[in-house]
Each structure stands twice: as structure tokens, then as C-alpha cells.
């Protein structure tokens with residue numbers, strides 16, 4: 001572990017952005033990833049450690065017209081019980097319910113989950129499925145990036161070192177949009193996903209439209225399921241379609257063999273969970 | 283050595299001032315600087331809950347919390363649970379139901395039970411189990427702990 005020379009806890013995005021512009025900074029939010037990664041030597045601290053948890057503008061969930069804004073500091077516990085999330089983005093609440101344990105949910109922020117950029121980051125998958133953008137702030141101003149284009153590899157994103165993730169923005173889903181989140185690990189709690197799926201659409205008169213699918217832990221980054229989406233869009237949601245979608249999903253993911261599961265098993269899990277969610281929404 | 287930072291916060295109602303390395307865990311600070319040895323380190327990775335404390339009303343693993351982040355906050359640890367009249371009802375139920383064997387997990391268990399019951403005074407068995415999802419006990423097999431919590435919740 002290397003030496004931190006400065007510790008700051010700014011109270012505004014403006015102050016945080018100024019600190020980021022001035023030189024290398026390690027950002028800490030809940031610390032649940034950072035404490036372990038610095039402890040193991042996987043990540044070295046920059047000279048300045050910046051705790052962003054005192055920035056009120058980065059907290060909480062709000063709705064403005066058709067846009068839902070989730071502050072980067074919103075905890076997984078808050079996502080699990082927030083009324084706006086429950087009404088408009090229930091798949092996010094379902095994910096939060098399957099995340100770690102109570103103590104970890106209480107400390108973990110959604111911004112930290114996204115910036116940690118784990119291929120298995122649970123929070124990312126339903127947000128990607130809902131078509132979320134991340135809002136990045138720097139001393140030069142704000143920019144929005146589609147979450148589906150944010151990741152470039154395990155632990156890597158398009159966020160520059162001088163940028164802070166301040167919020168996630170999502171357009172309200174279409175009326176009647178219904179979806180689900182599936183996550184599989186060897187036990188129900190405190191597990192890193194072997195594979196995960198978020199899938200949703202609008203089912204009307206038996207036909208599914210507005211389809212969106214995202215997968216986690218089956219590639220170097222969480223990914224959109226373009227082929228599964230194309231296969232499903234506009235189809236009658238019957239047994240045949242559901243089975244074809246499970247097949248397409250298991251084919252388009254790009255898993256590896258590792259200590260947690262084999263690539264074959266991960267493809268199988270993706271198929272089963274995709275079919276399960278489709279059976280539920282239909 | 284990392285920069286040392288002065289922080290001030292309340293622990294179990296008393297105001298404390300400490301100077302901590304910027305990268306220290308809250309667990310190390312509580313145990314080594316404030317001599318509050320109730321919270322335990324077992325895994326040091328957020329997996330076992332032996333280090334659970336309550337920060338501004340929510341339970342967290344103090345092994346993963348930065349001590350500097352306690353600045354200005356209100357902390358509750360196992361040392362503050364007992365009142366002048368004696369054991370807290372949660373502690374008493376753990377004793378009565380034999381939910382303590384080696385005792386290593388107990389401080390964290392009690393703090394997590396306290397948080398679970400503060401949020402939901404009438405939990406179902408499943409809600410009790412889910413509340414304790416992040417707490418590992420190698421001795422009791424959990425049944426006695428669940429029984430103890432069920433007793434506190436129903437009285």
C-alpha cells in the first residue's frame with residue numbers, strides 16, 4: 001500500500017471537480033470495493049484520497065418530467081425500498097434484493113458499483129436494460145454517456161481520471177413495461193454472480209415489444225443482448241418464442257471458464273434465466 | 283505512513299476525538315485507538331459480520347468502512363447496548379436461548395439484530411433470516427439465534 005498525503009471530503013460537486021482537476025485523486029464512496037482492493041494491492045492510492053459521501057447533490061432518487069435521476073451515492077438499500085424505483089424501475093429493486101447482505105447493501109453505493117466496472121456488477125445489469133445514461137462531471141462541465149457504452153473491459157471505463165460519476169439518468173419506461181432480474185450463485189446471499197440477466201418489454205395481446213435485454217458476468221463487461229432483443233421484438237410470446245430466445249441468449253453471451261463456473265454452465269444459466277423471466281412477464 | 287486526520291464523532295453517546303491515518307479501517311480505529319474490542323475482525327472482507335456497528339442508524343461492516351468517514355457521525359457499538367438496568371433484551375434472549383457458544387460472532391450478531399428490529403419490530407422468520415444473511419456463526423447452527431430473535435420480536 002502506498003502513501004496518502006491528503007484527505008478531503010468536499011461538500012459539493014464543484015469542489016470535488018476542482019480537486020480532480022488539480023491532480024491524481026482516489027475517489028471513495030462506500031469503500032466496500034476500495035478497502036479490499038487497496039488492501040490486497042490490486043489498486044494503489046493516489047496522493048489524495050477524496051471521500052465524496054458528504055456531497056448532498058449526489059444523493060437520492062428524484063423524478064423530473066420523464067427522467068428518473070438516481071444520485072451516484074444512493075445505496076443499494078435505498079434502491080431496494082425507494083418508492084420511485086418501486087413504481088418505475090422495479091427490476092432495479094429486484095436486483096437490490098439479491099445483492100450481498102444487509103450490511104453491504106447499507107454501505108454500497110450504485111455509483112461505486114458502476115465505477116468498479118466488474119463484469120459481474122449486479123447494479124449495472126438492470127440499469128443497462130432500462131437504457132440508463134451516466135452523468136459525468138468535471139471542472140469543464142457535465143457529459144452523459146450511455147451505460148451500455150461506458151465499459152471497455154474489466155475495471156475499465158471511458159470515464160477520465162478527472163471525472164466524477166454524479167448520477168444515473170433513465171427515461172421512464174413505456175407504459176406497461178414489465179421485466180425481471182435473474183442472478184445465479186451457489187447460495188442466495190453474499191455471492192458474486194456466475195451469470196445474471198435483466199430483461200423486459202411490453203406484452204400486449206400476447207405480443208412482446210419494446211424489448212431490452214442485458215447480461216452480467218458472461219463477458220469482459222456487462223453487455224446488451226442485441227440478438228435476443230431482435231429475436232423477441234414483435235413476436236407472439238409463446239413456448240416456441242421463449243425457447244428460441246433462451247437459445248439466442250445462450251449463444252450471444254461470451255463467457256469464460258473461471259473459478260466460479262465454466263463457460264458451458266454460464267451459457268446454460270443464461271438460457272434458463274432468460275426463459276424464466278419471459279415466462280414471468282408473459 | 284499516510285496522512286493523519288483529526289476526526290470527531292459520537293460513540294455510544296460520548297463525543298470522541300481521534301487522529302487516524304487516512305486509510306485506516308473504522309474497525310482498527312475502534313479497537314486499537316478507542317479500546318472498544320467488542321467488534322471483532324474475522325474475515326476482514328465483509329463476509330462474516332463480526333465487525334458490525336451502526337453508523338447514523340444503519341448497520342455496516344466496520345472492517346470495510348474508512349475511519350475518516352466516521353467524522354461527524356453517530357456510532358453505536360456493542361459496548362453501548364447494555365443499559366444501567368442490565369442486559370438489553372436482545373442480549374438476554376441470546377443468553378436464555380443458548381445462542382452464544384464461543385461468542386466470537388455475538389457482538390456483530392447483536393448489532394445486526396438490533397438494526398433489523400429497529401427497522402422492522404415484527405419480522406417474520408424469513409425476515410429475521412434475511413436480516414442476518416451477512417453474519418456467520420461457526421458454532422450454533424443459527425437455530426438458537428433465530429429462536430432468540432423470534433422471542434425478542436414477539437415480546
Ligand SMILES: Cc1cc2nc3c(=O)[nH]c(=O)nc-3n(C[C@H](O)[C@H](O)[C@H](O)COP(=O)(O)OP(=O)(O)OC[C@H]3O[C@@H](n4cnc5c(N)ncnc54)[C@H](O)[C@@H]3O)c2cc1C
Nearest residue numbers: 027029030031032033034100108109112113115122165328
Ligand atoms: C462481502 C461483499 C459482497 C458483495 N456483494 C456484491 C454483490 O452481490 N453484487 C455486486 O454487484 N457487488 C457486490 N460487492 C461489491 C461492492 O459492494 C459493490 O461493487 C459496491 O456497490 C461498491 O460501492 P461502494 O460505494 O462501496 O464503492 P467504493 O469501494 O467506494 O468505490 C468503488 C470504485 O469506484 C470508484 N468510485 C466510487 N464512487 C465513484 C464516483 N461517484 N465517481 C467516480 N468513481 C467512483 C472508486 O474510486 C473505486 O475505484 C460485494 C462486496 C463485498 C465486500
Ligand code: FES
Nearest residue numbers: 324326328331345
Ligand atoms: S470482519 Fe468485517 S465482515 Fe468479517
Ligand code: FES
Nearest residue numbers: 383384419420421
Ligand atoms: S458462537 Fe461461535 S461463531 Fe457464533
